[in-house]
Amino acid sequence: MTARSTALVPLLLGALVMEVLPLLPATAGDTQAASGALTAGDKPGSDDPQARNAGILERKARASFGPLSAAELRLVRSAPYRTLAWSGPSSDPNDPSNDVSKAEAWGSDRAIREEIVCWLLGDAEASRLVHPSGVGIAGARIAHTIDLSYATTELPLTIVRSFVPEGLDLSYAHVAALVLRDSWSGPINADQAVVRGDLALRYGRYGPVSLFRAEIDGDLDFRGAQLVGDEPLSAVETKVKGDALFQEGFQTAGLLDFRLANVSRSLSFNDAHFTGEQENGLTAERAVIGGTLYWVKMKLGPHTELNLGNARVGSLWDDRSSWPSMGNLFLVGLVYDDFTGGPTDATSRLEWLRLQPKSLWTQPQPYRRLAWVMRNSGLDAGASEVEISREGALSRYGNLGVVERAWKFALWVTIGYGYRPLRALWWILLFVALGTILFDLGYRARLIAPTEARAYESFNATGEAPAHYPPFSSFIYSLENFLPVVDLHQGAYWRPNPRHSAAHGPHLFSRRGGLGTVPGKLLRWYLWVHILAGWTITPLLFAGLSGLLRND
DSSP, rough: OOHHHHHHHHHHHHHHHHGGGGGSSSSSHHHHTTTTTTTTGGGGOOTOOHHHHHHHHHHHHHHHHHHHHHHHHHHHHHHHHOOOOEOOSOOOOOOGOOOGGGGOOOOOGGGGHHHHHHHHHHHHHHHHOOOOOOEEEEEEEEOOOOTTTOOOOOOOOEEEEETTOEEEEEOOESOOOOOOEEEEOOOOOOOTTSSSSSEEEESSEEOOOOOOOOOOOOOEEEETEOOOOOOOEOOOOOOEOOOOOEESEESSSEEOOOOOOOOOSSSEEOOOEEEESSSEEEEOOOOOEEEEEESSOOOTTTTTTEOEHHHEEEEEEEEEGOOOOOOOETTTTTTTEEEEEEESSSSHHHHHHHTGGGGGGTOHHHHHOOOOOOOOOOOOHHHHHHHHHHHHHHHSOOOOOOOHHHHHHHHHHHHGGTOOOOOHHHHHHHHHHHHHHHHHHHTTTTTTEEEHHHHHHHHHHSSSOOSSSSSOOOOHHHHHHHHTTTTOTTTTTEETTOOOOOSSSOOOSSSSTTTTHHHHHHHHHHHHHHHHHHHHHHHHHHHHHHHOOOOO
């Protein structure tokens, strides 16, 4: 062996020791703690790059953070693998030892410093050695805030059955995804954060959560979660490119704020529970929901409100049992295209509109949008009923003057505010029939007489007009006087005479007491009413048929 070769031996041995040393546990306790972190096939070996990365990460972690707890060692050694680093004695999520409600009693062996989590995610050299599936923590206690504010990481963070009492700070961060499942966490601040995947807080106790102007490329998932705090969720101006899901027993006692939010797909409340004595529910004023807003199988309290004022929703799917109580629904300005599910009949939907505060009943927009949706779905009769209800609400609860109120009443009675124009035909038939009866009685009692002098004398004497004179027809007389600008050659030849009394034929009134001339006067007054009704109802009929009087 040459001198040069002999000199290289110590260097090679030193390099080998530095490569192998990190793979060996520093203490017997560390060895026992890490025994469950890797599977048999994943244990370190000279030809295993993941095991090599685990060794490098451990060495770097010890250099940066000093001695590692058992949970921290498992986390670091598991990071290069697609696995969860379970900190407790069992990797079974249902094992009593992983009951997160008892996490305050967990020992220091299950503690993980938040700095190590942030280091694995945010440090350029460390994150390069972590598996692309990201950092997975299970059954751990993280005492302080996981602070990723302003950080950028290409790795997801998954936390399962863990206790993070101080919560997480992702404000202004750029992260791949964040998933918390069956965990307890304090406040989560993700204001103006960018999440390229899902932001999921499932089946645990979280909050309050702030997502002001956050951008989420995947789903916003709160299935089965409980959000706590007076303001459990602020998603003002949040953009969600996937679905926003509040399902499977989601629970909160506060108000979810989705004002000005933009959800590209669906906003789903299915089997969600709103509890508490203070204000709670959903406010989504001026929000944009590209898909369907689901509001089904809900459990609501007396103070639960649903505020959709000026929101834009692709479609609605609700059920009657999930509607808020009277005064807790706000729909003014809501634009939607369809009812994907739930009641579609006019009667039910009018009850739905009347769940708004009474002060909003006169607002026309909710009625008009409902009518548009129903008409667009082929429910024309229901749409007309909604329009009529809108005008009726304005008449009853609007601050109208006496004249306006009288005019509205006339429109409702005659043509249903223009949406039931054929209703006027019944009034026409009624007046013509009534006039036929009254004019026939008047003719028989000689209260209706010829207008020509010689014919009048003959009729007054005999009760019959001369043969050359046009005979009287009570039906034609009634019809002619009712219909404007119609001449059937009756009105010009016959008139009620106010000076006549019921001297012959049926006695409508007694002649005693100077009442003998009253019937003639009454018949003339009725004729005036008959003519005025015709001049009012007939034009309304044609105006209603043409749609001129509709207040669409």
